[in-house]
Amino acid sequence: MAEYSSYEFKALRMNGVPGPNSDAKVWIVDSDFVSFAYADWVRPSGRLPAVLDWSINHTTCHGNASSAACHSSHSLCQNSTGGPQAHHCECAQGYKGNPYIPNGCKDINECDDPETYPCYGVCSNTEGGHQCQCLPGYQGNASVPNGCKDIDECAHPDQHSCYGLCINMPGTFHCRCKDGTYGDPLTKGGCSSHTGWKIGLGVGGGTTFLLLALGAPFITRKIKLHKAKREKERCFKQNHGLLFQQLVSRNSDIGGRMIITLRDLEKATNKFDPSHEIGGGGHGVVYKGLLDLQVVAIKKSKIIVQREIDDFINEVAILSQINHRNIVNLLGCCLETEVPLLVYEFRSNGTLDHHLHVEGTISLSWDDRLRIALEISKALAYLHSAASTPILHRDIKSSNILLDDNLIAKVSDFGASKYIQIDQTGVTTAVQGTIGYLDPMYYYTSRLTDKSDVFSFGVLLIELLTKKKPFVYRSDDGEGLVTHFASLLTQGILVDIIDPQIIEEEDEAVDEVAALAAKCTKLNGEDRPTMREVEMTLENLRGTKKQVPNTTSRRKYEKDHYMSSGELTLDTSRQYTMEEEILLSARYPR
Missing domain, CATH: 1.10.510.10 (Transferase(Phosphotransferase) domain 1)
Known part of the structure; x- marks a missing residue:
């Protein structure tokens, strides 16, 4: 920016022919400093921000707001006001650049300028504009602070598949079977009770007793497998497994790989041998193990109380939704045991x-x-x-x-x-x-x-x-x-x-x-x-x-x-x- 002691206008040649019909007035000035109009062409004093603008004299825009001078595909023609008959070219809304050259007007990425185009949700740039949408589980106007409100999914049963008890949560919902039943509440008829199975065992009298005697080994094995399955289902429900399924299903990046079996973790830690313990804190004991050729840290809750289980699902919910180089990375979890297990990346240098x-x-x-x-x-x-x-x-x-x-x-x-x-x-x-x-x-x-x-x-x-x-x-x-x-x-x-x-x-x-x-x-x-x-x-x-x-x-x-x-x-x-x-x-x- 320079300071000038005098100002002057000069006649420019248009197509090599001087004269009043070819004059173009040039004044270097910032567009925010003064509007482009002959009424404003007074002799300024002091400093001027340096920006060049001009108009094409003695001609106006065509009826469709176009001009032969506006070469860019995203430009438009504007007639000048407040002075002699003239027009000039501008980039269309959502574009910036030079409208006088081919492809001179470029798309503006509004998402890179949150101060001018605020977005408090998910911003997506589009050609000539942008979209600002609320995060999944929320609705409203994402362009204003606190404009996105939590959706009560439970109030709209037609929009989700919950055939049990629906509990609304921030940005999501929790679906579980009603008291006295177990199973998959996300499937129609997936929740059932134990009553029918117990009644069935008592029907048949002597015939049933004879069949039991003949097939005792087979039945014993089936009963053990059934008990083990029921125990896993009980632990799964107790450890908020259904809520965890909903969390990972919403994030395709983590998905099914976060579900780890107890058998794999026992193999990784030699059945949680004390020699594998590497530390612990107020929320559990930490073991070192080798899982799929990767050294991992496995945290096991100390006490079987509801608060510890709630702390577990709280940690899973948080770590599955954040990603930062200075926050420990959660690899997965196991829900098949009385106490829940979390698997992290192993940090070899301790605390x-x-x-x-x-x-x-x-x-x-x-x-x-x-x-x-x-x-x-x-x-x-x-x-x-x-x-x-x-x-x-x-x-x-x-x-x-x-x-x-x-x-x-x-x-x-x-x-x-x-x-x-x-x-x-x-x-x-x-x-x-x-x-x-x-x-x-x-x-x-x-x-x-x-x-x-x-x-x-x-x-x-x-x-x-x-x-x-x-x-x-x-x-x-x-x-x-x-x-x-x-x-x-x-x-x-x-x-x-x-x-x-x-x-x-x-x-x-x-x-x-x-x-x-x-x-x-x-x-x-x-x-x-x-x-x-x-x-x-x-x-x-x-x-x-x-x-x-x-x-x-x-x-x-x-x-x-x-x-x-x-x-x-x-x-x-x-x-x-x-x-x-x-x-x-x-x-x-x-």
Whole structure:
């Protein structure tokens, strides 16, 4: 853009012949700056955005809005207004480019410009336009926020095949047999009771007894097979197998390959021999096995209670619908046992907890810790804002972060996770999580929000900085890790708790990560950043770290040079008491 001290118009030759009938006025100006009209051709002052436009004088468009000058197949002719008789060419709606040359007008991909063409469902580009549709299971106007509403499939029995009890769910529905019956409710007549079979066994009197005596071995075998079949059907129903079938049937990418037999898993783990155990958590024991020449991790629920089964189907429902490089990949499941079994990709490097708290002086490098923190933040930001339905993890901790051969982080254990509707800011639910990582406001109010995951992530950042375990750490004054960290940060003596290995590496990003951890663990959830903001902050720190050489001296970590109390103000007085209460109350049932 240039600044001009004078402006002038010149007569241009048309077909080599000068004269008033061939004059073309040229003024370089942005189309948004001034409309193309002779009435607007006044002498401007200052700066002009540079765009060239022109018109063809003394002629108008044909009756069908065409002109010999409009060569592009998706162009149209427009008569100029407000001045002498003239016309010019434009690209049709849905196209942009040069209408004066063949194929100069190109289709606009509206799906690449969500700000101009908003779509809150599935956007599909079309020639000269686009389509915006709601996700399967929803209906409405996908072009406006919250315009798509859940379809109550159960209210429209003509639109689905459920011959049992229909239960509506967000984006789908659950169909099961009525109480006292079993079978396939998606098939007409598929649900039946045991009554007819029992009556049939008692008919026949002595003849039946004779037949039983003669065919005892055959009948015994049949009975065993029938019992085994019934047991599998019972376990299948108990483990929400019908709902799982509906989930996988809606996703052609996973389909039938996710159903794995018990026989295959027993073969893979030598009948779940204890030597194959590689870990466990609050939701089950994990075994290592070889399935179809692939090393896998198999999670088996610990306790046969309804909550564990609900956690199982919850994890399947979530993991079967999300795909992210930093979230563990679900390969399949087995529904034929009393306790459900989940099969994951095997992460050979164990958990972040194992690497961070390894015996000895050398642990993960600071560069690896910062990268792992960024990868976890990317996964949580995806769950909170990029998934089709926002998901809150509820149990972020170092033992739930798996690492592969290249130390790439994978968030795992979604048994406690919770869906939350896009138009909701939170949901009231039973408190789940791990003491030390648990959001204090969620613990006391039972109101779960995305900021609860932010708090747990902040605790994980403190753990990466200090190499201290949040659920067992106690300062000399009896303070927990989060409280003591905030206190030292306010006093400007955080060096007392920072991992000495990080101090040796002398990285500039430590100060910023410490400040970010303090913001994430603020007592009031509204004062905490979102996971998307956390991700952007860590991304910037990683980018700065790669570009700027480390010239920091060791002196910055001394008490007087680490971080002054004026750099970050924390509301810590109430936070001390609340953390203390959480850890004390953990000894008693809620």
